[in-house]
Amino acid sequence: MKSHRLPLVFIISVLLLLGFGLATFYAASLAERYTLGHFGSFYSYFEKTLLLLGLSLTIAVMLQFVNYRFFRYLTIPVYVIQTGLLVAVLFIGSGMYGSRRWIPLMGSFGLQPSELQKLVIILVVAFILTLPEKKLATGLKILLVIAAVVPSVLLVEKEPDLGSASLLLGTSVIMLVHFRLTGRQLLVLGLVLALAAGGVWFSLRPYQRTRIETFLNPQADPLGNGYNVIQSIVATGSGSIWGRGIKGSTQAPLSFVPVQYADFVFSLVGELFGFAGSALLVLLFIMLLWSTFLVFRSLTDDFARYIVVGIGSMWFLQAAVNMGMTIGLSPVTGIPLPFISYGGSSLLTQVVAASIVVSIYRTRDEFRF
């Protein structure tokens, strides 16, 4: 047995990202106080994030006492419960802009099952792909993955949350890419996906199509759907090299950018800390991805390897889509920036995911089933 050393670079990346998020909210609340004369909503997001972070980190530490291999047995029940919640949220959910995404818990806190589902789907796909060969042939495994993922995608899409639905799909596809598929099989998979994308376009709600069209040309409708993107680009761009700081920032405290505490948090970073801060944040994500890859490379257990691939892909997809949306490179979707955006379910999911990676690394050389 090898030593149980911690994946230090990985842990440092995660902690730096979490710290970056907190610093951003704190700076935003100071800017808000400077402009408005009193603390405003950013301060309350800062406080709530502190609380949620405490909760998430506690859960993360507790998870270290659970061997990840044990998740094999939890996968199916958790998947069933989660799917149930995804159904339930359609009936009892609440949310903004006519969507139903949250199951209300206490006070202003709510559970967003689609966030947790991101992790659950990774576990399910890893579970299916690592079922014993004797029991299941390769083709059947792929069919089973599709059977497991598609209902969740459709349910999340129904909320409607096209972004999260696409993310579930995207993460699963990248995991499949790491399955033992030949180049030709990958090509076939790509074709099938392209056809599916065409089908999805025609099933989209009008506002979703508009969002994608707006992404292609935000200036076409500067006060309607393009407004968010333009304001977000303005806020980001206005940060220049070193940022406008606490005294100079205006777009954030005056709430020109919609949902800047969550979906558009990257524009907050851009305005407050400028190119220096934004680029640093992107570099932190690159560091996270490479440290995740290093963890992956040291693993021999297939179940663990698939989980790490899934988690790394999820982080990349979320980060790329979210930051891209802020600067007009990808369509506007409700995908949060991992570790940074305000949101309890998101934060909990990401911290738990990181905790699983740490746990996998620590117990990588233990007995295998």
Next chain:
Amino acid sequence: MDKLQQSRQTRRFLAVTVFFTLILLGIVARLYFLQVVKGSYYAGVAEDNRLRIISTDAPRGEIRDRNGVVLATDIPSFDIVVTTYDLQNSDQELGVVATLTGMKLQTLKDTVEKAGVGPFTPITVARNVSKSAALKLAEQEPDLPGIQLVMSTKRSYPLGSLAAHVLGYTGEIGSTELQELRADGYVMKDTIGKDGVELQYESLLRGQKSQKLIEVDAGGKAVKTLQEKPAVPGKSIVLTIDSRLQKTCEELLGDNEGAAIMMDPRNGDLLALASAPTFDPNKFISGVSSEDWKTWSAKGSLFDRAIAGSLPPASTFKVVTGTAGLETRTVTDRSIIYCGGGLTVGGRLFKCWIWPGGHGNEDIYKAYADSCDTYFWTVARLVGVESMDTYAHKFGIDKPTGIDLPGETTGFYPTPQWKLGKFKEPWYEGDTMNMGIGQGYVLETPIRNISIYSSIAMNGTLWRPHLLKASIDPVSKAETQTTPVVQDTLGVSATTLAIVKKGLNLVSKTGGTSRIQVGNIEICAKTGTAETGTPNLYHTWMLAFAPMDNPQVAVLLMFENSPYQRSTSMTPLVHDMLQQYFDLYGGKNGIN
């Protein structure tokens, strides 16, 4: 999974991670472009984003008469404004406004589109909405998020049509005016003086709008006021007009076409300046109906005859002819000309008005008193057209008086060259004679004619006729008095003018054409009856000033297409004007 399989998987994840990294570096490149390359541009946009200037109209100055009677003032009214950012369904919301105000939907849309302001800045789309429309809109306002009813003011003329041509009216700024005046801070839908004193003294009457530089949040809600400049109300102005005299003048004119003017020859103060038919300027504020337009166009109600109507001055012109004769020493006050009822020149008989009778032997005093045509024909003929033109020019017939009203026109006197050019006909002696009695081609505006008599009254000094007596600062209440200006001096000897005045004085005496008595004041007067080309239809004039040696007031009454056959029939009306003046002002100045 075997080792081989796993190492292939590792290579794949390495490739994927490299791919991820490249994409994230692409994001860094885009950030570099946005924040470093275009950073200062976006910083500027961000500033514009949060700053707005909100301005509100300043109250317009009042217009009062010389005794403080209010002639024009602002009263509360309702405006409708649109904030495009808040419009949910612009066609439906603007449609409601269109229905309530009777405006066209397209007009409203154009106003909103062409306003050229940001989405958060309210745009005034309708002013002075009727009370009923305002009430209905107020009820529906909760369903119309982009539409707001705001309190505003509108112009009101409490005395109705009194002095309408003097006051003019206000209205919404036109697009060509706006182009010229944008630099002065005018914006669409602003109120501006359109005519009369409202136009002439726009710069005094108009206040400075309040301006507030505010920081707003994304919803357009004000967060902080960064700078504030309060509205400065417009200056109030005091006119030289005495509304009592003005009222008398307008009553004397009635619904006839004509003009009546009362002026202080000592300084050019216009005590009354009336033109008829007239109109109610309040109708311009609430919106002129098509019937009103029809009536006004048919009657020429909007035309200010007092300053823009040019008519043959007829016998009132004899002061020019007489002056020309005396100054050129063609005649003296002792020269006698015989009137046998007419004069034959160039084979044509010119009939004096007394024809078939005759005035007999006339000196210049008697010639004024009975307005003998034969006398002045002879003088004009002897003086010649060049000298007649010289004196017509000296009396300023071809020049504006400089009255402080827009739209003044000048009169006209003919020259041989002009006639040749115009009619391809040479100048005949008969033309000179016709000119001598103010007929034929000579034209004068009433304001010029009263100015001529005023300058005679003042021994050759013409004070510029004016309406602005003073302006009052809205804050300090300090009054700035208008300093009277000498517009012109006749350059005619005092002796000559004394002879003309004495002749005019005889007009008002027993034996004169217009016997007037007001107390025992010495009055100078002259009448004139101009042919119109239509038999038995005349333009009639009468002018007067008094007292002769210490003039205080000059008056003019003129009817175009007169209800009277003879100008002398106007004598009682002019008497009333003078009587009222001396009743009001005479006592104070020690007359009688």
